Amino acid sequence: MSIVIALDEGTTNAKAVAIDGDGRVLAHASRGLGIRNTAPGWTEQDALEIWEASVEVLARVLAQVPADEVIGLAISNQRESVVAWDPVTGAPAGPVLSWQDTRTADRCAALAQVHGDRVLDLTGLPLDPMFSAPKMAWLLEQAPDGTVVGTVDSWLVWCLTGGSRHVIEAGNASRTLLMDLATLDWHPELLGVFGIPREALPEIVASNGDLGSTACDGLPAGIPILAVMADSHAALRGHGGGEPGVVKATYGTGSSVMQGTGAQLRRRPGVATTLAWLDDRPVYALEGNIRYSGSALDWTARLLGVADARSLGALAATVDDADGVVLVPAFGGLGAPHWDPTAVGTLTGLGAGSGPAQVARAAFDAVAHQVADVAEAMLAEGEALEAVRADGGATASELLMQTQADALGCEVVVVGEADVALRGVAAVAFAQRGIALPAAAASRTHRPSYSAQEREAARARWRAALDRSKA
Structure with missing residues (x-):
């Protein structure tokens, strides 16, 4: 039997499951996460708490399954939230700025007057404080020279690999306002708009790319990280989506409505165009985010x-x-x-x-x-x-x-299954080993x-x- 340990690091919880190639959940664990509002519009989390909670739930699940049947890890993560840290010591250089944080709203409004259309054209996203780049700029302005930044997936992979991999999964990168959807790389013009040095940013890798192996306290060494996906993107994959026939809606604190568009880079007024995932080819999607559901x-x-x-x-x-x-x-x-x-x-x-x-x-x-x-x-x-x-x-x-x-x-x-995102990212991990994980089953219509x-x-x-x- 082959087993993937899948981690979903969300806004308010870190959850992990062990899932086998038939889609059965063999073990699970979860731990709550704190979130604080330190000023009007300021929403923060603790990077070390996120890391400690993530390694704890992974370890608890690993302890419940045969070690020799675990083929690797898979990670889905909250999107757009930003972490900055010292690349030598690993110490966070400030709080995690949550996707809900709006402290950069005035800056975004001013930039949008000049650059909004161009940013939308290159990234598929409106110039809004929900996305990562303005938060990255804010953190770097407060931090010492040499500080690096990334999204939550970047932070977790860096910690899991003992600091050997500073990377960002391509779907997460597409939510930063810095990645060109056509080239799937950081765009120099966008880096200039937000004032972010390229050397502070992680390398963009595929969802099933070179993500390294575990080399950290609290987990066995050498477990490969097979897949990383942003949580909403992973939910689309868990539903069997990717092509235009599937539209999914995820109901949480807010809601994400997403439709895969396959290899076609499609645009519609009012909704974002995003990269859903990147494996042997890019898969794009349309998405709208609702703040209050x-x-x-x-x-x-x-x-x-x-x-x-x-x-x-x-x-x-x-x-x-x-x-x-x-x-x-x-x-x-x-x-x-x-x-x-x-x-x-x-x-x-x-x-x-x-x-x-x-x-x-x-x-x-x-x-x-x-x-x-x-x-x-x-x-x-x-x-x-x-x-x-x-x-x-x-x-x-x-x-x-x-x-x-x-x-x-x-x-x-x-879909009655609570963790469709975990199934989705596990599917990408299993595909690395030639195993096709079934899509989440419907419970009622x-x-x-x-x-x-x-x-x-x-x-x-x-x-x-x-x-x-x-x-």
């Missing part, structure tokens, strides 16, 4: 004084619909496909009959309509969605998934219950509320 449910639960999102769902299910109430959770502006940092959260359509249940229902509607906005933005004229594959914790809500099917007007195929007229009326109410949010 699961967190919008949590916010509404707090507002209404109910325990959690599950309790909110029970309350929402006591009414047939929101009765005209619409929540737009633009608490930090709107992401894809609107990209409006000035938008504000709104709750509209309230009437004398509105109560907590209608507001709760509006929160579930809001998640579904945001995903529908992104999915529709990905379509060319005349195209239609056949189905969306869904993963993430919030897919446990039957109400949300049915609401999603109604907002999209297509089937929503729910939700079909639209709305007529075309009902769906359009609901979408029109949502669009009207969006206009108020933006105004």
Whole structure:
């Protein structure tokens, strides 16, 4: 039997599983991670805590399986977050700046006035503080000369290999605002825009490239690192995606909606073009990121004084619909496909009959309509969605998934597996050894219950509320 140990280093947890070539999970471990807001818009983590949590869960899983059957490690990681460190001592040169961190918003807005179109053309990304380059520049400005930077995958590979490999996986590199999507290399013009010296950056490697082997405390030496992928990209691979037929939506704190475009570098207004992964050839994708989905449910639960999102769902299910109430959770502006940092959260359509249940229902509607906005933005004229594959914790809500099917007007195929990203990156690792890992299996399917007229009326109410949010 061949076993891959897969690590998913996320924003709030580090998780590891042992998975065999038939797709069975043989062991698992997890550990929570801290995240702190040190000033308005500043969101930070501790690089050493991320490393310690990652090596801990890997070691716990390795201890549960036969060592001689482990063929290697695979890593999926939170994207866009940035680490800077001393390449000699390995000491972090400041905090991890999270993908949620917006301290560089003013800098990005000023740069976008001059360079926004060019950056979008080269990278497929809007010049937004979510992405890595402005965070890298900020950290390097505070750090001593000779400091190096990278994304979380760079940091983990550097630590795992005892400092012998300073690399970044190509899909993660595509989220930095520094990589040219056509050449798959750092672009000198972009380095100049952000003021980042090339010597501080890692080498870009394929998702199954030369990633080294373990040479660190806490793990056996010599285990090859077979694959690295950004987490949303790994989830697409776990769904069997990559070609245009598969659209996936991951429901977490925010949401990622992604459609593979194969070898075609496709662009659509309002959504990002990104490199999904690079193995024997590049595989591109369209993606839209929603900042508040699961967190919008949590916010509404707090507002209404109910325990959690599950309790909110029970309350929402006591009414047939929101009765005209619409929540737009633009608490930090709107992401894809609107990209409006000035938008504000709104709750509209309230009437004398509105109560907590209608507001709760509006929160579930809001998640579904945001995903529908992104999915529709990905379509060319005349195209239609056949189905969306869904993963993430919030897919446990039957109400949300049915609401999603109604907002999209297509089937929503729910994958009950909690760690689709781990399956995806493990698939790339197994492919290195000639083993084809099966895609994640569906657990249930939700079909639209709305007529075309009902769906359009609901979408029109949502669009009207969006206009108020933006105004």
